[in-house]
Amino acid sequence: MADLLVQFLQNTGYYMADYRHCIMIIVGCVFIYLGIAKHYEPLLLVPIGFGILVGNVPVFKGLGLSIYEDNSVLSYLYFGVTKGIYPSLIFMGIGALTDFSTMIARPVLMLLGAAAQMGIFITFLGALALGFDPKEAASIGIIGGADGPTAIFLSAKLAPALIGPIAVAAYSYMALVPVIQPPIMKLLTTRKERLIRMEDPREVSKQEKMVFPVIAFLLCCFLAPAALPLLGMLFFGNLLKEAVVTERLAEAARRPVIDSVTILLGLTVGASTQADRFLKPESIEIFILGALSFCVATASGLIFAKIMNLFLRQKINPLLGAAGVSAVPDSARVVQMVGQAEDPTNFLLMHAMAPNVSGVIGSAIGAGVLWSFMV
Amino acid sequence: MNGLDAISANNGWNIAALGITIVFTGLVLLSLAISQLHKILTLWETKHLFYEQVKEVWQKKRTGVADDDRFLAEEQPPEVVLPKSLKKSADQFNILVLHLGEPFPLPKLLELAIKRGLDRPHSTLNHLIQTKLIVPDKLGFFHWNEKVYNCISEPEDE
Amino acid sequence: MQHIDMKLLKSIDLFKDLEGGELGQIASILTPVRVTEGETIMRRGAPAQTFYVVLSGNYMVYFKGGQAFTLHKFGDVLGWSTVVTPFYYRATTIALTSGDLLSMSRLEFLRLVQKNAVLSGKIMKKINEVVEKRLYFLKTVSGDPD
Numbered sequence: 001m002a003d004l005l006v007q008f009l010q011n012t013g014y015y016m017a018d019y020r021h022c023i024m025i026i027v028g029c030v031f032i033y034l035g036i037a038k039h040y041e042p043l044l045l046v047p048i049g050f051g052i053l054v055g056n057v058p059v060f061k062g063l064g065l066s067i068y069e070d071n072s073v074l075s076y077l078y079f080g081v082t083k084g085i086y087p088s089l090i091f092m093g094i095g096a097l098t099d100f101s102t103m104i105a106r107p108v109l110m111l112l113g114a115a116a117q118m119g120i121f122i123t124f125l126g127a128l129a130l131g132f133d134p135k136e137a138a139s140i141g142i143i144g145g146a147d148g149p150t151a152i153f154l155s156a157k158l159a160p161a162l163i164g165p166i167a168v169a170a171y172s173y174m175a176l177v178p179v180i181q182p183p184i185m186k187l188l189t190t191r192k193e194r195l196i197r198m199e200d201p202r203e204v205s206k207q208e209k210m211v212f213p214v215i216a217f218l219l220c221c222f223l224a225p226a227a228l229p230l231l232g233m234l235f236f237g238n239l240l241k242e243a244v245v246t247e248r249l250a251e252a253a254r255r256p257v258i259d260s261v262t263i264l265l266g267l268t269v270g271a272s273t274q275a276d277r278f279l280k281p282e283s284i285e286i287f288i289l290g291a292l293s294f295c296v297a298t299a300s301g302l303i304f305a306k307i308m309n310l311f312l313r314q315k316i317n318p319l320l321g322a323a324g325v326s327a328v329p330d331s332a333r334v335v336q337m338v339g340q341a342e343d344p345t346n347f348l349l350m351h352a353m354a355p356n357v358s359g360v361i362g363s364a365i366g367a368g369v370l371w372s373f374m375v
Numbered sequence: 376m377n378g379l380d381a382i383s384a385n386n387g388w389n390i391a392a393l394g395i396t397i398v399f400t401g402l403v404l405l406s407l408a409i410s411q412l413h414k415i416l417t418l419w420e421t422k423h424l425f426y427e428q429v430k431e432v433w434q435k436k437r438t439g440v441a442d443d444d445r446f447l448a449e450e451q452p453p454e455v456v457l458p459k460s461l462k463k464s465a466d467q468f469n470i471l472v473l474h475l476g477e478p479f480p481l482p483k484l485l486e487l488a489i490k491r492g493l494d495r496p497h498s499t500l501n502h503l504i505q506t507k508l509i510v511p512d513k514l515g516f517f518h519w520n521e522k523v524y525n526c527i528s529e530p531e532d533e
Numbered sequence: 534m535q536h537i538d539m540k541l542l543k544s545i546d547l548f549k550d551l552e553g554g555e556l557g558q559i560a561s562i563l564t565p566v567r568v569t570e571g572e573t574i575m576r577r578g579a580p581a582q583t584f585y586v587v588l589s590g591n592y593m594v595y596f597k598g599g600q601a602f603t604l605h606k607f608g609d610v611l612g613w614s615t616v617v618t619p620f621y622y623r624a625t626t627i628a629l630t631s632g633d634l635l636s637m638s639r640l641e642f643l644r645l646v647q648k649n650a651v652l653s654g655k656i657m658k659k660i661n662e663v664v665e666k667r668l669y670f671l672k673t674v675s676g677d678p679d
Contacts, residue, residue, distance in 0.1 A: 480599025515600025
């Protein structure tokens with residue numbers, strides 16, 4: 001009887017826990033707090049935060065409880081992450097949710113979305129310089145795309161061992177877009193530039209919006225076929241939205257599907273951050289490189305917008321460059337916020353959506369390109 | 376291996392340069408394609424668009440007239456005859472205004488009216504504004520309109 | 534959810550340029566609200582989470598220094614700080630009489646921005662006209678609205 005009790009006590013989490021578990025549980029609680037109390041991306045941070053708690057309850061091996069054990073419930077749920085299923089489904093939902101008309105109306109703003117992807121490749125170089133192997137470096141670089149699903153997709157393909165830290169870094173920085181971007185935006189632009197008003201975009205016809213996903217899909221995926229799982233689903237979702245006759249499917253993609261997948265993705269990514277795998281020096285390097293990646297991406301967009309202004313007759317507000325990082329629609333909202341701080345009657349939100357959504361396409365192409373180079 | 380050597384050894388410079396070039400090429404191609412898209416579609420749809428434009432102009436004209444009518448209706452001068460109870464309220468508000476001095480802040484007048492226990496102070500204040508007994512200046516403060524106050528009468532049947 | 538009449542929506546200045554499908558989208562995120570005489574609709578300094586369109590009733594909007602204006606017209610907009618930085622109400626609004634409003638939450642509006650940027654742009658433009666008038670008022674009355 002006493003032996004049985006001792007055995008039971010030795011198998012409890014209280015007995016097996018060490019300081020690393022405690023650290024991770026605190027991290028999980030901070031995520032939940034930020035999501036609920038501070039409203040920082042609550043739909044992502046709350047599932048991830050709770051997932052961190054789930055993943056860091058110490059369990060003994062052999063019972064099939066850990067996410068890394070074969071045949072455990074969590075490992076089946078995690079399958080969608082490791083095989084890139086969840087990111088693709090989320091992209092379908094984003095496509096069904098997103099209006100590309102501001103981008104179609106002013107295609108030149110797409111270049112800002114391309115410029116912001118500099119962050120991916122500069123961080124890739126930084127990660128190589130720090131001694132990461134090329135596949136890991138590519139997965140770390142993609143954090144600069146500011147797109148959680150893309151970062152998870154690429155790291156699942158190239159560096160599965162790093163999914164946890166990369167996903168947590170990507171989503172943390174996405175949640176911190178309103179904190180990270182404004183100082184860089186103010187530093188790299190003058191007040192006069194921030195006051196520039198954008199012309200109203202032309203009206204985009206329904207036909208254009210319907211034809212766009214098909215043309216965009218063909219053009220992008222013929223150029224970078226490795227982006228097919230992400231861009232294929234993105235433009236398919238958008239076609240469902242714009243085709244009108246498939247509104248029911250679009251509604252399913254933009255609400256129940258994306259919400260269900262976000263829950264599963266958040267929870268399992270959180271659960272994958274087990275203390276023994278997460279608390280390593282590499283994770284700290286990944287976080288530093290991730291922050292650098294975000295800053296470089298923001299700065300690249302802003303500087304490119306200023307360069308474009310040297311050639312454009314109708315100047316664009318360079319703040320739009322910051323929306324080229326694809327955190328949709330947060331970075332566009334930050335552009336609106338910074339622009340309005342100078343002139344409360346200047347509405348940049350609608351215009352910022354153009355580089356913002358082109359950033360999504362750009363980061364997916366970037367991920368596809370890196371993947372194809374590494375295999 | 377670390378530093379620039381690691382980048383060179385892993386072909387990093389080429390991958391990064393080629394990578395960003397491909398991203399730019401993809402988005403430039405897409406932007407060129409969609410910048411021409413509406414022209415092609417416009418050519419295809421000219422007749423239909425022409426019909427819609429004519430229809431739009433016609434509809435705008437119709438709704439424009441209707442709006443003007445509504446606007447005119449809203450601009451009708453307010454009724455100056457006050458019910459007996461409101462006449463009494465106007466007198467009470469007038470005392471409060473004399474106490475506040477002119478121009479006076481409207482929220483302060485309302486606050487005083489509530490404190491003094493005047494009957495339905497919010498809607499009474501609204502009525503006095505609607506009948507132009509209380510009028511705004513351009514600075515966000517209000518005046519008591521003596522001209523209207525002197526002209527108001529009570530309904531004969533009351 | 535209460536049904537919102539499309540004809541009513543179309544007759545509101547803020548929405549008059551919208552087409553059928555767009556009006557439907559707007560209707561889906563608007564909620565009718567009944568306010569009673571003396572009710573405080575928004576309080577200065579509180580986070581601006583909702584903006585309102587006046588259907589009926591009379592309202593007083595007042596600022597820190599006691600400056601005020603009143604709104605009596607169908608289609609007037611209240612709570613434009615919901616879409617203007619720093620996203621807190623700059624004035625307190627009180628219902629002078631009972632009335633009906635249509636409310637739209639900030640969160641729903643931001644979702645609409647992602648879903649249909651052009652539509653939200655049209656509404657923003659209209660709100661901008663109101664903001665410009667009100668900001669002119671604010672500058673005239675105090676120079677510093679807060």
